[in-house]
Amino acid sequence: MCTPSTASQYRFSRHRFRRNRAVLVVGALLVALIGFADRGSAADLAPAKITTANGMTVVVLEQHFLPIVEVHALIRAGSAQDPPEKAGLANLTASLLDEGTITRSSKQLAEQIDFVGGSLEVKASEDFTTASARILRKDVDLGFTLLADILLRPAFPKQEFERVRSQILGEIVSDNDDPGQVAMKAFNQLVFSHHPYRWPVHGTDDTLSKITLADVQNFYSKEYLPSQTILTIVGDITMEQATALVQTHFGSWKKGAPPVRSIKKPAMIEKKTVQLSEKDLTQSTIMLGHGGISRTNPDFYAVTVMNHILGAGGFSSRLMDSIRDKQGLAYGIMSHFDARAMPGSFWINLQTKTETTNQAITGVLAEIKGLREAPVTDQELAEAKSFLMGSFPLRLDSTAKLAGVLAQVEFFGLGFEYFSQYPKWIERVTKEDVQRVAKQYLNPQHYALVVVGNLAKAKVRH
Amino acid sequence: MNWPAIYRFSPTCFLVSLLLLHTGPAAAVEPSEFVLSNGMKVLLVEVPKAPVATVQVWYKVGSRNEVMGRAGLSHMLEHMMFKGTAKYPKGTFSRLIRKNGGIDNAFTGQDFTAYFENLAADRVELALELEADRMQGLALDPNEFQTEREVVKEERRLRNEDDPQGALVETLYAQAFLSHPYHWPVIGWFTDLDAMTLEDLQRHYDTFYSPNNATLIVVGDIKAEALFPTIKNLFEPIPKGPSPKHATTAEPEQRGERRFLLKREAQVPFVMMGFRVPNYSSDDSYALNLLEAILSHGKSSRLYQSLVYDQKISLAVGAEYSLMQTDPGLFYFYSLVSPDAKVENVEDALQREITRLQSEPPSETELQRAKNQVEASRVFEQDSNFRHAMLLGESESIGAGWRRVDQFLERTQAITAKDIQRVAKQYLTQDNRTVGILVPTPSRQPEFPPAAHQGKP
Numbered sequence A: 001m002c003t004p005s006t007a008s009q010y011r012f013s014r015h016r017f018r019r020n021r022a023v024l025v026v027g028a029l030l031v032a033l034i035g036f037a038d039r040g041s042a043a044d045l046a047p048a049k050i051t052t053a054n055g056m057t058v059v060v061l062e063q064h065f066l067p068i069v070e071v072h073a074l075i076r077a078g079s080a081q082d083p084p085e086k087a088g089l090a091n092l093t094a095s096l097l098d099e100g101t102i103t104r105s106s107k108q109l110a111e112q113i114d115f116v117g118g119s120l121e122v123k124a125s126e127d128f129t130t131a132s133a134r135i136l137r138k139d140v141d142l143g144f145t146l147l148a149d150i151l152l153r154p155a156f157p158k159q160e161f162e163r164v165r166s167q168i169l170g171e172i173v174s175d176n177d178d179p180g181q182v183a184m185k186a187f188n189q190l191v192f193s194h195h196p197y198r199w200p201v202h203g204t205d206d207t208l209s210k211i212t213l214a215d216v217q218n219f220y221s222k223e224y225l226p227s228q229t230i231l232t233i234v235g236d237i238t239m240e241q242a243t244a245l246v247q248t249h250f251g252s253w254k255k256g257a258p259p260v261r262s263i264k265k266p267a268m269i270e271k272k273t274v275q276l277s278e279k280d281l282t283q284s285t286i287m288l289g290h291g292g293i294s295r296t297n298p299d300f301y302a303v304t305v306m307n308h309i310l311g312a313g314g315f316s317s318r319l320m321d322s323i324r325d326k327q328g329l330a331y332g333i334m335s336h337f338d339a340r341a342m343p344g345s346f347w348i349n350l351q352t353k354t355e356t357t358n359q360a361i362t363g364v365l366a367e368i369k370g371l372r373e374a375p376v377t378d379q380e381l382a383e384a385k386s387f388l389m390g391s392f393p394l395r396l397d398s399t400a401k402l403a404g405v406l407a408q409v410e411f412f413g414l415g416f417e418y419f420s421q422y423p424k425w426i427e428r429v430t431k432e433d434v435q436r437v438a439k440q441y442l443n444p445q446h447y448a449l450v451v452v453g454n455l456a457k458a459k460v461r462h
Numbered sequence B: 001m002n003w004p005a006i007y008r009f010s011p012t013c014f015l016v017s018l019l020l021l022h023t024g025p026a027a028a029v030e031p032s033e034f035v036l037s038n039g040m041k042v043l044l045v046e047v048p049k050a051p052v053a054t055v056q057v058w059y060k061v062g063s064r065n066e067v068m069g070r071a072g073l074s075h076m077l078e079h080m081m082f083k084g085t086a087k088y089p090k091g092t093f094s095r096l097i098r099k100n101g102g103i104d105n106a107f108t109g110q111d112f113t114a115y116f117e118n119l120a121a122d123r124v125e126l127a128l129e130l131e132a133d134r135m136q137g138l139a140l141d142p143n144e145f146q147t148e149r150e151v152v153k154e155e156r157r158l159r160n161e162d163d164p165q166g167a168l169v170e171t172l173y174a175q176a177f178l179s180h181p182y183h184w185p186v187i188g189w190f191t192d193l194d195a196m197t198l199e200d201l202q203r204h205y206d207t208f209y210s211p212n213n214a215t216l217i218v219v220g221d222i223k224a225e226a227l228f229p230t231i232k233n234l235f236e237p238i239p240k241g242p243s244p245k246h247a248t249t250a251e252p253e254q255r256g257e258r259r260f261l262l263k264r265e266a267q268v269p270f271v272m273m274g275f276r277v278p279n280y281s282s283d284d285s286y287a288l289n290l291l292e293a294i295l296s297h298g299k300s301s302r303l304y305q306s307l308v309y310d311q312k313i314s315l316a317v318g319a320e321y322s323l324m325q326t327d328p329g330l331f332y333f334y335s336l337v338s339p340d341a342k343v344e345n346v347e348d349a350l351q352r353e354i355t356r357l358q359s360e361p362p363s364e365t366e367l368q369r370a371k372n373q374v375e376a377s378r379v380f381e382q383d384s385n386f387r388h389a390m391l392l393g394e395s396e397s398i399g400a401g402w403r404r405v406d407q408f409l410e411r412t413q414a415i416t417a418k419d420i421q422r423v424a425k426q427y428l429t430q431d432n433r434t435v436g437i438l439v440p441t442p443s444r445q446p447e448f449p450p451a452a453h454q455g456k457p
Helices: A089-097 A106-115 A137-152 A158-175 A181-191 A205-212 A213-221 A238-252 A300-312 A318-326 A354-373 A378-390 A394-397 A400-412 A420-427 A431-441 B014-017 B073-080 B092-099 B121-134 B142-161 B162-175 B190-195 B198-208 B223-233 B286-297 B304-308 B343-359 B364-382 B383-395 B403-404 B408-413 B417-427
Strands: A049-050 A057-062 A068-075 A120-124 A129-136 A227-236 A273-278 A281-293 A331-336 A344-352 A449-451 B032-035 B041-046 B054-058 B103-108 B114-119 B212-222 B257-266 B270-276 B314-321 B330-337 B433-440
Touching: A049 A281, A057 A238, A057 A400, A068 A137, A068 A318, A089 A120, A089 A129, A089 A158, A089 A213, A089 A318, A106 A120, A106 A137, A106 B304, A106 B314, A106 B364, A120 A137, A120 B041, A129 A400, A129 B364, A137 A238, A158 A205, A158 A213, A158 B314, A181 A281, A181 A344, A181 A449, A181 B041, A181 B198, A205 A281, A227 A238, A227 B223, A281 B142, A300 A318, A300 A420, A300 A431, A318 A331, A318 A344, A318 A354, A318 B142, A318 B190, A331 A400, A344 A354, A344 B142, A354 A431, A354 A449, A378 A394, A378 A431, A378 B092, A394 A400, A394 A420, A431 A449, A431 B162, A449 B314, B014 B054, B032 B223, B041 B223, B041 B383, B054 B121, B054 B383, B073 B103, B073 B114, B073 B142, B073 B198, B114 B212, B114 B383, B121 B190, B121 B212, B121 B223, B142 B162, B142 B190, B162 B270, B162 B330, B162 B433, B212 B223, B212 B383, B270 B343, B286 B304, B286 B314, B286 B330, B286 B343, B286 B364, B286 B408, B304 B314, B314 B343, B330 B343, B343 B417, B343 B433, B364 B383, B364 B408, B364 B417, B383 B403, B403 B408
Parallel strands: A057 A227, A273 A449, B041 B212, B257 B433
Antiparallel strands: A049 A057, A068 A129, A068 A227, A120 A129, A281 A344, A281 A449, A331 A344, B032 B041, B054 B114, B054 B212, B103 B114, B270 B330, B270 B433, B314 B330
């Protein structure tokens, strides 16, 4: 039952050589869920939070076990803020931050961070962009210097703009070699029509070509503001040191008017929609789903438990048990509720040999229906809750994970009680809640289905 | 795609750090080492920073211990290890771990098979109990095997058949190694998977799954003194097994370049260039490891600056070398070719970087940068209990031993720019290389019109 790997990899990871221009690689390795158990253990964390004079939120957590520091900036702007005809703008802007500042060239930035064995990474996603420096304690001043430099003083050189844009265009072409990417793009088009989550974070061939250097500069000026930024510092540093470094390096960041945001709800899918994409492959890549929930939806915890039982719980989920362990139809199968600032999507994905495409889809739909029609068993509920509560500390067991989680807790406004209350919020979910949210948030009639593979042989009948 | 070992394509810092234990600013906590009377080695590391731990059992068996016609047997057995024993029937293992808030999984490489549980530190005993139980008495059921074989075949389709890069890596190893078992992929060939029998699995299990062929590692919020008696009680009753033979076929010297094409539907070409090089047992491995860093760690590295930044002919480029292998492996270069670039130009550019290293030593700054990266990554690696334990498990499983790895940093610091030049000249030669090129062929059918069809509401 468990699966993993082959050589290399754990379960659902797909290593590719691309992603981030530089070195790359990848993989999602272990789906990082994690945890500990029925004692419902909360995490004993005491982060400190301050707001600077220019309006930046600063969160500090001291961790003195290893001489390393993670400085992680989250900017409240992502691809959801892209104009539809210029999808990819937030990502292109982010990708250019470390490609030259007023005082350092692209190469100088790379040389400085590489020389001390640290890393400097920028990544745009749908709701926000992160820029982070990971550095040894002895080099912490350099870490702040470089991070502040790329955030406060990017130069957006014309030649770098052209180069990075071509690079991203190339990656878009290359992404077509990954059936999972092809399926995801098609799926988002169906689920998020007329919504900012519709487009890939990196944009499309068409939209990227419309972006000008002025667009990038304007996006930066409008969105990259201290009041839009959550700076999380975790590691071998004291509150006093952190505060002083923040003042030195970010104190001069000019305030600005916060950008206006409008919340858009995706239109509910009102009928079944199927999209098939031809590729000469031995497996069909299948994605099936529809709209989901936002991170602040009060049902988030009930949905988390329900989804765990359905297909997020790895080897103990119903989908894994049915599709993989009983029928041998797939290596990996998972269900996801991508809870974002605005309601995200729900999907189940798997790969199965071409010949069993219809059988797998039928099996997936049966599990969705099953969860709506009958309550889960006492044992399933107890085990799901006990995993979710117990595994909580595993989500926080490294400096990098802590910085990421703290930043998101602040971004979504969950409050630091999240760390002590999470087990309670999971504990109070009942069997009735699970069935209620299954009925409310799963729909086996109105869904989007995407199949990428050898269509002539797959003969999709759904 | 089935890389010969996990790390191969993981983020670079991870890779590098596999090698070094102990270093600089934060020396790692030294493991407490014990050897049970049945020969099992136990390494315990106390890391009190979070109330969690990782338990890992590493067996010295991987695809290098397989024979022609049964490629993939070690990995198949890894899958079957989750099918239950008399005491803990099918499904119980993972259910118990999850119920207790843990995650469990396993992975197989060319040189090892490893099982792990990441969980709360106060649940470590449960993981130990379950691992001790399945070290013997695995229930190998024919029906479970039939189903699991299909799962593994799906895994092969996913990683090797339908992934252009995975397909190229598989072929590269098959070309570079003719007689050594590194020739075949860890996941195996379809026909071998179909030919495998329950008896094959049983024999493999009986031969290699014994305490004297295993290393147990626990890293986390534990007390070694307190935990060891528990470990002794659980594992010492397991009888010592046979001493498996670890001799494998030697790979003869390569005499002349090997070159192959792989044609399949794809959007962009992919180039790989592999050179046979020594492993950890050679002093040259330290210089080769730094050579890898100079070529490909970070955006200031030579390959990125040349192929991605200046010439814009690669979407991604890199060099990979793992000295942590039981037998000598490959040092290889890869490049994902930009859509408008020519494969020949990419190959020439890679060769130019090799020639440059052979004709002049790297600058002192570059050398120092590489050393700093290697040293820092060792510290960052300890941020994760899991990776920390993997480093120990891997070094033990390939025969180096964690103590030897310990000297690694010191040896690395002593490497000179001339050493780098020397190993580049000695190993990165044309006669010693295998070049593989993925040649994209057009889609057989035109892309389906995006016209979605709609079912009934």
